Amino acid sequence: MLTGLLAMTVTLMIWSGFFISLRASSQSDLTIADIALIRFVPAALLFGWLCRHKVRHIFQTPKRYLALICWGAGLPYLLLAGYGLHYVPVADGASLIPGILPLLVSGIAVVCFGEPLSPMRRAGLVFIALGVVCFVAKSLAGGQPGMLIGYAILLLASFSWAWFTIAMRVSGLSATEGAAVIAISGCGLLLTGFLSQTMTFNLLSVDSQEVMYHFLVQGVGVGIVSSLCYTLAISRLGAEMSAALGAFTPVLAALMAIPLFSEPLTGQTMIAMALIVIGALTASEVMPIPINKSKIVKKAMR
Structure with a gap:
């Protein structure tokens, strides 16, 4: 468990x-496609080499799980998160994506499994829901x-990440x-976007x-270290607890955004963040919730 906590x-x-x-x-002049290229190519080279003898084992994994992993933490997730942050401050985005993850993971566990x-x-899920309502109310007001x-x-990005976490x-x-x-x-999706001219790359023209x-x-950081650490945390701590600990992300991100982007923390934002963090920790019950793997394999995503 200590290894999982350190990884998280x-x-x-x-x-x-x-x-x-x-x-x-x-x-900046960098596009989301540029960020994706920077993120995925080095990781693909490293992890592809490390897993070169495990290709058969990977392809023996149920295709629905592979699809959810590719969607939930791959290029589609990055595009959603990137476009979403064009509209909202860092504190809001960092609160919503990892903050409501326990709510979504628990919802999937209840409905599907x-x-x-x-x-x-x-009670924890109610706190999370109230935090989301505060963010929406702030926008409307x-x-x-x-x-x-x-x-x-x-x-939608958080929902994708929730499915990745379970898958x-x-x-x-x-x-x-x-x-x-x-x-x-x-990398495969980026190549498809480049060949179809649906993605724009400005990497060579940026400082x-x-x-x-x-x-x-x-x-x-994200492409190599966090991909390895988060998947390690899931294997050691479980999906529920890993998702709950991720709720601390907005606190760190919001503090970093204050000097970098001059994004002050309003009272309503701090209340919403506090509700989500408290809710995530309460919902996790400190311990991961056991999931019957054989039961999931038989019932999930039929």
Whole structure:
């Protein structure tokens, strides 16, 4: 369990940098496709090499799990998160994506797998829902309907990540194998976007220092280190607890955004963040909720 907690701590630091990086890219000439290229190519080279003898095992994994892993943590997720952060501040985006993850993971567990909800978990999920309502109310009160679009996109991104979290847990893939699937699928989709001319790349025309910054955060940090650490945390702590600990991301990201982007924390934002963090921790019940793997394999996603 200690290994899982250490892996999750590293993940939280990198995730905070992830939101900062995406927000910074929205104010530069870099496109989301550029960020994706920086993120997935180095990881694909590394994890592809490490898993070169495990190709058969990876392809023996049920295709529905592979598809959810590719979608939930790969290029589609990155595109959703990136576009969502064009509309909302870092604190909002960092609160919504990892913050409501326990709510979505628990909802999937109940609806699809028949898992029960304890009173403590229910209370935690209510706190999370109230936090989301506070964010929406802030947008409406401020006369910024465009932010509602951002919130909707970020909720979809979190929903995608929730399915990845569960699929990774029940797939039987190791942390390295899961990271390889995410990175290589991302590269394949990027190539498809380039050939079909549906994605724009400006990487070669951007200042090299800016590219290096995103390379360190996205390519090394998110693409390699956090992919490995989060999948390791899921295997050691479970999907529920990993999702709950991820709720600490907005606190770190919001503090980083204050000096970098001059995004002050309003009282309503802090209340919403507090509700989501408290709810996530309460819903996790400190211990991961056991999932009957054989039951899931038989019943899930028929």
